[in-house]
Amino acid sequence: MNKNVNNFKANYKKLPPEFNIFLVLLGLALLFEILGWIFIGQSFVANKRRLIIMILQVSVIGIIAVGVTQVIIMAGIDLSGGSLVALSAIVAASLAQNSSYTKAVYPHLTDLPFIIPVLAGIACGLFAGFLSGNIIARTGIPPFIATLGMLVSARGASTWYNNGMPVSFLNDDFIALGQGAWPVVIFLSVAALFHILMRYTKYGKHTYAIGSNEEAARVAGINITRHKIIVYSIAGGLAGLAGVVTAARAMSAQAGMGMMYELDAIAAAVIGGTSLFGGRGRIAGTLFGVLILGVITSGFVFLRIDAYYQEMVKGAIIVGAVVVDQIRYKKKNTKDKDI
Amino acid sequence: MNEIDKKIILKTEGLSKHYGGVKALDNADFTLKNGEHIAIVGDNGAGKSTFIRQITGVEIPTSGKIFFDGNLVNFKTPSDAKNAGIEAVYQNLALADDLDVPSNIFLGQEETYFNLGPFSFLNAKKMYDKSIEVLSKTGIKIPDINIAMSNMSGGQRQCVAISRSAGFASKLIIMDEPTAALGVQETEQVENIIKNLKDRGIPLIMISHNLRQVFDLVDKIWVFRQGKIVGSVDATTTNSNEVVSLITGIQQKVGEEASFI
Numbered sequence: 281m282n283k284n285v286n287n288f289k290a291n292y293k294k295l296p297p298e299f300n301i302f303l304v305l306l307g308l309a310l311l312f313e314i315l316g317w318i319f320i321g322q323s324f325v326a327n328k329r330r331l332i333i334m335i336l337q338v339s340v341i342g343i344i345a346v347g348v349t350q351v352i353i354m355a356g357i358d359l360s361g362g363s364l365v366a367l368s369a370i371v372a373a374s375l376a377q378n379s380s381y382t383k384a385v386y387p388h389l390t391d392l393p394f395i396i397p398v399l400a401g402i403a404c405g406l407f408a409g410f411l412s413g414n415i416i417a418r419t420g421i422p423p424f425i426a427t428l429g430m431l432v433s434a435r436g437a438s439t440w441y442n443n444g445m446p447v448s449f450l451n452d453d454f455i456a457l458g459q460g461a462w463p464v465v466i467f468l469s470v471a472a473l474f475h476i477l478m479r480y481t482k483y484g485k486h487t488y489a490i491g492s493n494e495e496a497a498r499v500a501g502i503n504i505t506r507h508k509i510i511v512y513s514i515a516g517g518l519a520g521l522a523g524v525v526t527a528a529r530a531m532s533a534q535a536g537m538g539m540m541y542e543l544d545a546i547a548a549a550v551i552g553g554t555s556l557f558g559g560r561g562r563i564a565g566t567l568f569g570v571l572i573l574g575v576i577t578s579g580f581v582f583l584r585i586d587a588y589y590q591e592m593v594k595g596a597i598i599v600g601a602v603v604v605d606q607i608r609y610k611k612k613n614t615k616d617k618d619i
Numbered sequence: 620m621n622e623i624d625k626k627i628i629l630k631t632e633g634l635s636k637h638y639g640g641v642k643a644l645d646n647a648d649f650t651l652k653n654g655e656h657i658a659i660v661g662d663n664g665a666g667k668s669t670f671i672r673q674i675t676g677v678e679i680p681t682s683g684k685i686f687f688d689g690n691l692v693n694f695k696t697p698s699d700a701k702n703a704g705i706e707a708v709y710q711n712l713a714l715a716d717d718l719d720v721p722s723n724i725f726l727g728q729e730e731t732y733f734n735l736g737p738f739s740f741l742n743a744k745k746m747y748d749k750s751i752e753v754l755s756k757t758g759i760k761i762p763d764i765n766i767a768m769s770n771m772s773g774g775q776r777q778c779v780a781i782s783r784s785a786g787f788a789s790k791l792i793i794m795d796e797p798t799a800a801l802g803v804q805e806t807e808q809v810e811n812i813i814k815n816l817k818d819r820g821i822p823l824i825m826i827s828h829n830l831r832q833v834f835d836l837v838d839k840i841w842v843f844r845q846g847k848i849v850g851s852v853d854a855t856t857t858n859s860n861e862v863v864s865l866i867t868g869i870q871q872k873v874g875e876e877a878s879f880i
Binding site: 477480481482483485486488489491492493495496497498499500501502503507510559560 | 675677696697698701702707709713714715716717718722726727728729731735737738739740741743
């Protein structure tokens with residue numbers, strides 16, 4: 281009997297750490313499936329259209345979450361994601377307008393090849409991240425404050441940029457980026473790329489090391505300042521990319537876009553097993569975290585429950601995920617003391 | 620530098636560190652010969668750790684000169700000191716608890732397949748094999764080196780920290796209280812690693828509060844008191860009475876059996 285338990289434990293340990301989160305995802309889907317048959321009389325999962333809409337909706341959050349996950353693994357936090365989505369969406373859109381529209385933001389810069397607005401949007405986020413990274417790494421102020429400042433400033437900048445007016449009449453080849461499966465493809469490629477970088481490169485190793493023990497990383501000779509700037513820049517750049525996709529999907533951009541996205545992105549990372557204490561977490565976990573958020577949103581819509589309840593449940597789930605992490609962390613610490 | 624000076628691996632002249640008005644380290648003149656093992660002893664707040672922090676580049680001295688391996692050096696960061704060949708094992712072990720053993724041993728000097736700056740791909744197999752190799756020299760048993768450090772015992776952690784320093788081609792190893800948190804058996808293992816370093820001719824500076832250990836392991840004892848170096852004595856000719864009176868600053872009789880301060 282005891283041997284069987286040990287056997288199970290050994291096999292369980294061999295499973296990737298994302299297995300638990302995957303079970304939660306399955307459990308939630310099953311819950312909505314059962315509730316669906318009881319109250320609505322139809323299946324939740326067996327609806328291709330619903331699944332497509334669900335994954336499309338979370339792709340933008342997912343792109344931001346990939347960056348935020350890296351920041352949190354480094355024991356930092358990035359609150360600026362949502363505002364950077366708005367800023368880079370509006371900057372990208374202003375360079376993607378077509379010449380048939382007479383009141384373009386830049387009348388001389390219409391009908392540009394789609395790569396220019398895309399790069400401009402990413403660069404915009406990258407620069408904002410670079411700025412936050414420099415402030416955090418060089419002045420030593422808490423990342424919470426620095427990125428909170430960026431959250432407010434970037435929202436202001438995106439309103440200022442076109443006097444609060446929306447930017448529309450975008451080129452077809454730019455808009456194409458937000459249509460069909462493109463947002464999902466972009467999200468999955470970004471997630472795959474950074475999953476590999478975090479697991480198999482020096483960049484990833486140093487990110488985990490700084491999050492685990494910054495002092496140890498410093499005396500080991502890692503350039504902490506430079507590394508922090510790189511990680512915050514990448515997070516900013518990914519928020520910029522999310523902004524580009526948002527503008528392309530909506531076929532226009534306005535200053536109110538991406539509101540609260542940063543919190544959804546942080547939630548996805550935390551639900552996906554990334555520790556707010558730093559040092560632990562994986563991009564693959566965040567992928568499941570994003571899907572869990574998607575299932576909750578789409579499940580509530582499916583059950584025709586008010587959006588308010590949805591927000592309340594989401595909040596509870598975020599707090600719950602952090603509580604679980606805290607308990608795990610404490611357990612580990614007391615174990616250290618026993619030795 | 621003349622011939623005699625080349626035998627000196629580390630030398631400081633008038634090394635001082637002031638924190639505001641507090642003179643944590645005051646005018647320290649220190650020399651260490653190549654291959655020599657020395658201990659730094661002293662009461663709490665005597666300036667031992669401050670001294671170490673200056674020569675490992677963790678802090679920048681207020682004034683004074685450091686000569687290492689025949690050159691005047693000016694370490695700005697720990698990596699400067701590391702690149703020069705000074706490896707340190709810190710009191711708090713300085714391990715990344717969430718990382719596995721090879722990652723910790725190679726932290727900051729990872730093996731990669733080809734250089735792409737920060738995005739270089741890690742050669743995990745090479746790091747694993749080399750880790751096994753350096754750990755085998757310490758004689759400590761770690762069943763699985765691919766699990767996180769936080770799952771390991773104090774002795775295992777200490778051995779990983781020391782292996783990290785001893786494993787690389789270092790010219791000087793510094794240990795800040797290497798056995799402070801260890802049990803009897805683990806202390807013995809760490810002492811064996813230190814003896815092994817002596818055989819390999821690698822010089823060592825060790826901070827320790829354990830006089831029994833100090834007399835067992837080192838050639839020379841340097842005594843710090845209130846930020847100043849108050850003496851250096853040969854471990855073979857001195858006794859614990861003399862060392863203790865230097866540490867406390869007063870001549871007093873101490874029982875022969877007193878091995879802990």
